[in-house]
Amino acid sequence: MKQDTKALWEASFQEQIARHAFNTAPVEALIRNIAYYLRGRRDPSEYGNLHFLEIGCGAGPNLVWLAEKGVRVSGIDISTTALDLCRTHLAHRGFDERIGELREAGADAVPFPDASFDGIVEACVFQHLSRDERMKAFQEVRRLLKPGGIFAGYMLSEHHSLFLEKGENQVPDDPGTLTLTEGKSKLYLTNIGLAHFYRREELLELLRGFQIVDPCRVDYDLPEEEARRRGYESYKQGMWAVYAVR
Numbered sequence: 673m674k675q676d677t678k679a680l681w682e683a684s685f686q687e688q689i690a691r692h693a694f695n696t697a698p699v700e701a702l703i704r705n706i707a708y709y710l711r712g713r714r715d716p717s718e719y720g721n722l723h724f725l726e727i728g729c730g731a732g733p734n735l736v737w738l739a740e741k742g743v744r745v746s747g748i749d750i751s752t753t754a755l756d757l758c759r760t761h762l763a764h765r766g767f768d769e770r771i772g773e774l775r776e777a778g779a780d781a782v783p784f785p786d787a788s789f790d791g792i793v794e795a796c797v798f799q800h801l802s803r804d805e806r807m808k809a810f811q812e813v814r815r816l817l818k819p820g821g822i823f824a825g826y827m828l829s830e831h832h833s834l835f836l837e838k839g840e841n842q843v844p845d846d847p848g849t850l851t852l853t854e855g856k857s858k859l860y861l862t863n864i865g866l867a868h869f870y871r872r873e874e875l876l877e878l879l880r881g882f883q884i885v886d887p888c889r890v891d892y893d894l895p896e897e898e899a900r901r902r903g904y905e906s907y908k909q910g911m912w913a914v915y916a917v918r
Contacts, residue, residue, distance in 0.1 A: 728797030732758030746772035780808035831910030
């Protein structure tokens, strides 16, 4: 399964590179929550002592944003192509000295010691894990975060237009999960395979015991041109921007 998953994401990132389509901008809703946390709980003079991890760092735009603040950054990804992109982008911006480690690993088995990080970030990663992998990934977040640290997540919600349209086809033993293989580009959710659409109550349970768990709903429509490019007349992104403090 892991080899199949690795092959899927290697193919996706290789297509993204070929089409110059990989993300170069951080996820706005995610970094906004991190900014709230930093502003409310940390003095800027402390930023250089902080260490954040991104689980599924991809090309690294979220880590670049953190490094710009002076934060030390580490990342894992199952795709070596993604890790190479991430390392290149951090180096290009002059942040070599702020890189902790960039390592190939899955979200369900992160190769770092307990309480290693002041913050953990994930964007559109936990939504593509199997049920067992999701449970383990959230356990890893709990294990890896220092007390008082932030988990900032960005993942699919049941308000997404694809779930509203195709929800009757949920995987029988995993409510909220669809298998999406429409044959279009692997740049799109509709052809990435397993996709899990979270409920608010589910996230509260997965992060039980944290001081704060606040899944913030983020819904927005894609431009009609982009919706049609994906094969739809209209397309609503329904996401959770999770703000959780350990």
